[in-house]
Amino acid sequence: MQSPRTLDFESYRNGTLPALIDPFGRTISYLRVSVTDRCDFRCVYCMAENMTFLPKANLLTLEELDRLCSAFVAKGVRKLRLSGGEPLVRRGIMTLVESLSRHLTSGALDELTLTTNGSQLTKYADELKAKGVKRINVSLDTLDPNKFRAITRWGELDKVLAGIDAAQAAGLHVKINAVALKGVNEDELASLVEWAHGRGMDITIIEVMPLGDIGEERLDQYLPLSIVRARLGERFTLDEIDYQTGGPARYTRVQETGGRLGFITPMTHNFCESCNRVRVTCTGTLYMCLGQNDAADLRTPLRQSEANDLLYRAIDDAIARKPKGHDFIIDRRHRRPALSRHMSVTGG
Numbered sequence: 001m002q003s004p005r006t007l008d009f010e011s012y013r014n015g016t017l018p019a020l021i022d023p024f025g026r027t028i029s030y031l032r033v034s035v036t037d038r039c040d041f042r043c044v045y046c047m048a049e050n051m052t053f054l055p056k057a058n059l060l061t062l063e064e065l066d067r068l069c070s071a072f073v074a075k076g077v078r079k080l081r082l083s084g085g086e087p088l089v090r091r092g093i094m095t096l097v098e099s100l101s102r103h104l105t106s107g108a109l110d111e112l113t114l115t116t117n118g119s120q121l122t123k124y125a126d127e128l129k130a131k132g133v134k135r136i137n138v139s140l141d142t143l144d145p146n147k148f149r150a151i152t153r154w155g156e157l158d159k160v161l162a163g164i165d166a167a168q169a170a171g172l173h174v175k176i177n178a179v180a181l182k183g184v185n186e187d188e189l190a191s192l193v194e195w196a197h198g199r200g201m202d203i204t205i206i207e208v209m210p211l212g213d214i215g216e217e218r219l220d221q222y223l224p225l226s227i228v229r230a231r232l233g234e235r236f237t238l239d240e241i242d243y244q245t246g247g248p249a250r251y252t253r254v255q256e257t258g259g260r261l262g263f264i265t266p267m268t269h270n271f272c273e274s275c276n277r278v279r280v281t282c283t284g285t286l287y288m289c290l291g292q293n294d295a296a297d298l299r300t301p302l303r304q305s306e307a308n309d310l311l312y313r314a315i316d317d318a319i320a321r322k323p324k325g326h327d328f329i330i331d332r333r334h335r336r337p338a339l340s341r342h343m344s345v346t347g348g
């Protein structure tokens, strides 16, 4: 006899399980999953040094995460990104990667990928590749060991660089994500671009977002990418290109290096019109928009029933509320973040 979950996939293939289309006609095909809120770093723009993490009992188990992701895949999600916190510090994470890779094999999923700080890659790069992961994003804001330590508080640059070596040696395509920070790495971004391109890696520069109370002054960190781009434009020739990865980055080709350089500008640009993604936290809360507070609890329907009917209904109800766009603002009068949750909760 077929299990209820096998039937879900059958009905999707038969066209009876409706795909996820929001009120603005956008098809949801990309799910980012935060598998843990914990991390072995404490990046200054992401976390306070003395973070209080969720009690372990609140987290979805790996089996529940698998069921949740698989429900989204059954409803048409084609790309899954594991994030966190640091996804590779979640105990047993490779079991989840292994089980999710069955959707790659079946053809239901185009891509299984992750965003990592790179600290555990020497351990996991080969296994990730063997389980069907092709591309990963590694976050790295500086190549200066002292600055690296100052930004990440707990991280070691050497370990991350060794992790990137291991990933490339394993045959994974690595993209570098660097957050632009005023007075910290702004003078280094051009050399970071050259370094990444010299190693055959794309690089995306991210504007710092006002998420979570991190005990630092947001206005002190904020560096508009319009400025970064103009400065990089003095050093390099940047050609606009029509390259899409399903994410929010706008890409250019750097003539001098031949490499791709992306910009993610949530504060100064609106990329919401083409938003195809939603996020789920490690407790099973679905955020329909990174920049809004509206959320849906998927843990309750997940735990209420063995079959997925309640879960599907909760997902459908939530997607019907996906907002048109976000509204990030740094509250200049009160110097407070626009949203109180941390990036490590929704996984970026």
Ligand code: SAM
Residues within 6 Å of the ligand: 039, 045, 046, 083, 084, 085, 086, 087, 115, 116, 117, 137, 138, 139, 177, 178, 179, 206, 207, 208, 209, 210, 211, 343, 344, 347, 348
């Ligand atoms: N730990 C992993 C890592 O660092 O890649 C995955 C999770 S981390 C929250 C995902 C991405 O969000 C990283 O590239 C990080 O630099 C970025 N990030 C964290 N806080 C941010 C903020 N306030 N503004 C912009 N980007 C942020």
Ligand code: SF4
Residues within 6 Å of the ligand: 039, 040, 041, 042, 043, 046, 047, 084, 085, 086, 117, 139, 344
């Ligand atoms: Fe950890 Fe990533 Fe946040 Fe840095 S950005 S503290 S590595 S979750």
